[in-house]
Amino acid sequence: MLEKRVDKATGESLYYKKHESGLLIYIMPRAGYSSNYAIFGTRYGSVDSKFIVPGEDKVTEVPDGIAHYLEHKMFDQPDGSNVFDKFSKLGGNANAFTSFNMTAYLFSATDNFFDNLRTLLDYVQSPYFTKESVEKEQGIIGQEIKMYDDNAPWRVFFNLLGCLYVNHPVKLDIAGTVESISHIDNELLYKCYNTFYNLSNMAIFVTGDFDPEEALAVIEGGIKNNKPFKEEIKRIYPEEPDYVAKHYAEQCISVSQPLFMMGWKDIDVGYGGERLMKKAIEMDILCEMLFGKSTKLYNRLYSAGLINNSFSAEYNPQISYAFTAIEGESAEPKRVFDEILDEIDATKLKREDFERIKKVCWGDYIRSFNDIEGYAHAFLTECLVDADYFDYSRVFESVSFEDVQSRFKQHFVRERAALSVINPIKE
Amino acid sequence: MIQSKSINENITLSYIPMNKLKTTTVGFYIHRPLCRQDAAKNALLSLLLKRGSKDFPDMEAISKRLEELYGSRLSTGVSKKGEDQIISFEAECISDRYVPGSEPLLKSLIKLLCGVVFEPRIEDGGFCEDFFAQEQKNLIDRIRACMNDKRVYAHERLCEILCEATPYAVSRIGDEESAAKLERTELYEYYKNIITSSAIDIYVAGEADIDDVASAVSECIGGMSFTCAQIPCTKLLEGGAKEPREIYEHMDVTQGKLAMGFSTGVAPGTDDYWGLAVANSIFGGGAHSKLFNNVREKLSLAYYAGSQMHKFKGFIAVNAGVEFENLKKAHDEVLLQLEALKKGDVTEQEFTAAKMYLINSLNSYYDDQLYMQSFYLGEKIVGTNYDVEYYIEKITGVTLEEAVAAAQKIRYECAYFLTGKEA
Numbered sequence: 001m002l003e004k005r006v007d008k009a010t011g012e013s014l015y016y017k018k019h020e021s022g023l024l025i026y027i028m029p030r031a032g033y034s035s036n037y038a039i040f041g042t043r044y045g046s047v048d049s050k051f052i053v054p055g056e057d058k059v060t061e062v063p064d065g066i067a068h069y070l071e072h073k074m075f076d077q078p079d080g081s082n083v084f085d086k087f088s089k090l091g092g093n094a095n096a097f098t099s100f101n102m103t104a105y106l107f108s109a110t111d112n113f114f115d116n117l118r119t120l121l122d123y124v125q126s127p128y129f130t131k132e133s134v135e136k137e138q139g140i141i142g143q144e145i146k147m148y149d150d151n152a153p154w155r156v157f158f159n160l161l162g163c164l165y166v167n168h169p170v171k172l173d174i175a176g177t178v179e180s181i182s183h184i185d186n187e188l189l190y191k192c193y194n195t196f197y198n199l200s201n202m203a204i205f206v207t208g209d210f211d212p213e214e215a216l217a218v219i220e221g222g223i224k225n226n227k228p229f230k231e232e233i234k235r236i237y238p239e240e241p242d243y244v245a246k247h248y249a250e251q252c253i254s255v256s257q258p259l260f261m262m263g264w265k266d267i268d269v270g271y272g273g274e275r276l277m278k279k280a281i282e283m284d285i286l287c288e289m290l291f292g293k294s295t296k297l298y299n300r301l302y303s304a305g306l307i308n309n310s311f312s313a314e315y316n317p318q319i320s321y322a323f324t325a326i327e328g329e330s331a332e333p334k335r336v337f338d339e340i341l342d343e344i345d346a347t348k349l350k351r352e353d354f355e356r357i358k359k360v361c362w363g364d365y366i367r368s369f370n371d372i373e374g375y376a377h378a379f380l381t382e383c384l385v386d387a388d389y390f391d392y393s394r395v396f397e398s399v400s401f402e403d404v405q406s407r408f409k410q411h412f413v414r415e416r417a418a419l420s421v422i423n424p425i426k427e
Numbered sequence: 428m429i430q431s432k433s434i435n436e437n438i439t440l441s442y443i444p445m446n447k448l449k450t451t452t453v454g455f456y457i458h459r460p461l462c463r464q465d466a467a468k469n470a471l472l473s474l475l476l477k478r479g480s481k482d483f484p485d486m487e488a489i490s491k492r493l494e495e496l497y498g499s500r501l502s503t504g505v506s507k508k509g510e511d512q513i514i515s516f517e518a519e520c521i522s523d524r525y526v527p528g529s530e531p532l533l534k535s536l537i538k539l540l541c542g543v544v545f546e547p548r549i550e551d552g553g554f555c556e557d558f559f560a561q562e563q564k565n566l567i568d569r570i571r572a573c574m575n576d577k578r579v580y581a582h583e584r585l586c587e588i589l590c591e592a593t594p595y596a597v598s599r600i601g602d603e604e605s606a607a608k609l610e611r612t613e614l615y616e617y618y619k620n621i622i623t624s625s626a627i628d629i630y631v632a633g634e635a636d637i638d639d640v641a642s643a644v645s646e647c648i649g650g651m652s653f654t655c656a657q658i659p660c661t662k663l664l665e666g667g668a669k670e671p672r673e674i675y676e677h678m679d680v681t682q683g684k685l686a687m688g689f690s691t692g693v694a695p696g697t698d699d700y701w702g703l704a705v706a707n708s709i710f711g712g713g714a715h716s717k718l719f720n721n722v723r724e725k726l727s728l729a730y731y732a733g734s735q736m737h738k739f740k741g742f743i744a745v746n747a748g749v750e751f752e753n754l755k756k757a758h759d760e761v762l763l764q765l766e767a768l769k770k771g772d773v774t775e776q777e778f779t780a781a782k783m784y785l786i787n788s789l790n791s792y793y794d795d796q797l798y799m800q801s802f803y804l805g806e807k808i809v810g811t812n813y814d815v816e817y818y819i820e821k822i823t824g825v826t827l828e829e830a831v832a833a834a835q836k837i838r839y840e841c842a843y844f845l846t847g848k849e850a
Binding site: 009010030031032033034035082084085087088089090091092093094108109110111136137139140141143144146147149150151152254255256257288292293294295296299302303305308309329356357359360361362363364366367369370371372425 | 491572
């Protein structure tokens with residue numbers, strides 16, 4: 001049976017069930033929507049290259065980039081076709097992505113939602129890799145990696161992570177390197193698949209204009225034989241010190257003017273759930289209070305021509321790591337960096353700003369229901385850190401000005417800040 | 428479903444009820460003919476006007492106001508639909524029913540927006556000197572930044588080459604030389620002139636009362652007098668005059684880019700248009716297409732390979748990111764796939780998938796207010812004023828023969844290759 005919950009603020013409902021296979025099932029009906037959307041995700045991303053399979057004693061270590069490689073290879077069908085063909089036939093628009101902590105398979109469809117859903121469930125549970133098909137992918141992924149090599153916003157981001165982290169694999173490229181992926185073969189792919197695609201490590205979220213019980217029947221009918229793990233998959237991350245690897249990095253790429261990303265490493269990590277959600281809300285409020293477009297800092301830097309409207313700040317919460325990142329374009333990134341650090345030292349937070357910014361965050365929360373895909377991603381992202389996005393309003397209400405003040409002192413520490421710069425290539 | 432109302436001879440207000448969404452979106456769209464001498468002016472206006480209005484004199488005041496309105500959003504910019512350069516002002520708030528007890532958000536937001544568009548902050552007969560200097564620099568930086576994303580850059584260069592000597596070759600944000608020459612009092616004179624002599628479309632999508640919006644706008648423009656204006660027209664690209672051209676450019680990049688241009692001679696909304704839309708979808712419209720399945724999947728030449736219709740101007744552009752030494756190979760494969768399409772070498776699966784893909788996208792407009800506004804704005808510009816339902820009906824009715832017949836109008840015009848530095 002589905003458990004039903006209702007959100008007070010919006011009147012939207014969420015249905016939930018934990019299936020005997022271990023799969024978490026979430027269904028959110030949205031009457032009147034033309035599109036329907038499903039996302040089927042596993043708690044497995046680029047940072048999970050070292051782990052102990054439940055029931056084994058020894059540590060398994062796999063090449064960097066394998067989670068992403070596996071995602072690509074999941075599209076191959078035993079008959080040599082590509083699963084996109086099946087979705088196309090049904091009018092489904094399918095895709096997938098791999099992030100640091102998640103691999104997800106998704107589609108949107110205005111028609112044939114249940115048939116598309118059956119296809120999604122089927123292919124994600126049907127790995128099929130051959131030596132040839134695995135080798136073929138080296139070319140495509142090689143081009144994907146090279147595309148990112150020329151992508152300045154991507155490079156500035158990874159160079160910042162390289163500053164903030166000494167050992168944590170979050171600093172490594174999600175797709176790996178041309179060299180690391182050359183070590184991937186079908187056996188390794190099966191090993192990772194059988195570990196991380198166990199349904200007890202996965203969740204599915206479906207949303208759109210349909211009956212939740214019918215959707216549940218389709219999902220349950222599509223679940224293949226799966227023995228849930230009794231223990232957790234043990235993920236092994238190297239010991240990460242509190243200090244940053246370095247405070248500065250730069251690289252030259254063919255761009256017209258320098259771009260930068262600066263960040264603070266969060267050392268209050270190691271937990272998920274509601275506690276993490278509360279921290280993330282505090283940090284979202286802080287980012288707006290400190291760096292938003294109504295702040296003195298923003299307006300001073302903007303008027304001085306040191307930043308433009310590409311300037312934005314964001315907090316990235318995960319269980320094993322977290323950081324704040326500010327990105328922007330500037331002719332003088334180092335000056336921006338110094339001015340921001342000085343401003344933070346001199347800042348005294350104001351309660352009236354806190355109250356106003358809380359309105360902004362509430363508006364953002366209400367708005368997040370609009371885009372069913374965005375909502376599904378937000379929900380699944382929370383779900384995979386053991387938090388519940390449907391609890392947002394309750395947790396949000398619990399955040400006080402005092403919470404934000406102490407978070408501010410704890411997080412924005414000069415010694416844990418770093419700057420990454422991309423400079424134009426000098427002719 | 429759409430309701431329209433004339434505010435005066437130039438300004439039309441349209442309301443699209445979409446109250447299943449939790450926000451309401453308002454867009455002001457000023458139509459200007461796309462041309463080299465004015466493109467940078469319009470782009471700079473879009474940046475300057477949001478710096479301050481009579482009531483909210485600077486960015487800090489505007490931002491604070493938006494924050495008080497529960498994080499309402501305001502963005503301005505320029506876009507081109509054919510040879511119509513549109514200066515746009517788009518704002519969005521959460522619908523009033525989610526903030527009981529608060530001031531009415533939409534009404535306050537429209538007031539703010541009207542101020543930004545019609546009552547800019549002025550000093551000594553021009554735009555504020557500081558704002559002007561900062562935004563002129565920002566515009567020049569943006570023009571220079573067009574080369575940053577090589578995928579977009581290659582596509583823009585192709586359009587420029589393909590449409591040379593027509594207004595469509597002009598960049599949406601103008602060129603650096605024109606931007607550098609602008610001056611704050613002259614630009615203000617230009618603004619005063621165009622604001623009362625351009626066609627302006629206002630769209631509201633979400634939950635609103637069209638009469639309330641109309642009276643708020645009327646109130647703001649009460650003292651202004653307007654001269655009647657038309658929406659700019661676009662001349663279709665004339666192809667076929669020359670042999671296909673190949674242009675090579677070099678930059679310091681790791682991956683090469685291939686862009687190819689094809690004329691069609693088909694105007695939007697005409698009988699051939701629907702078949703062409705399906706043909707393009709088969710050719711390179713997504714993961715179901717010939718380009719995706721051959722250039723990427725079969726030959727492993729690219730991570731992305733696809734085609735895109737420029738429907739107002741009547742051409743198709745193909746884009747792919749490819750290893751330098753494979754650029755020519757990918758180019759030849761694109762032409763091979765086009766030939767196959769023209770010969771009717773299309774499977775039932777390719778054909779139905781291509782149609783469903785288009786219908787899927789059209790249906791999804793119902794879930795997105797900005798897409799919806801953009802769709803109706805496009806119809807207004809073409810002059811057809813069809814609705815989404817009509818598009819779906821027409822696409823559904825396209826036969827394979829019609830798609831293939833339309834494909835035969837596609838003519839290869841030129842290729843643009845972006846490669847690495849020569850050794």
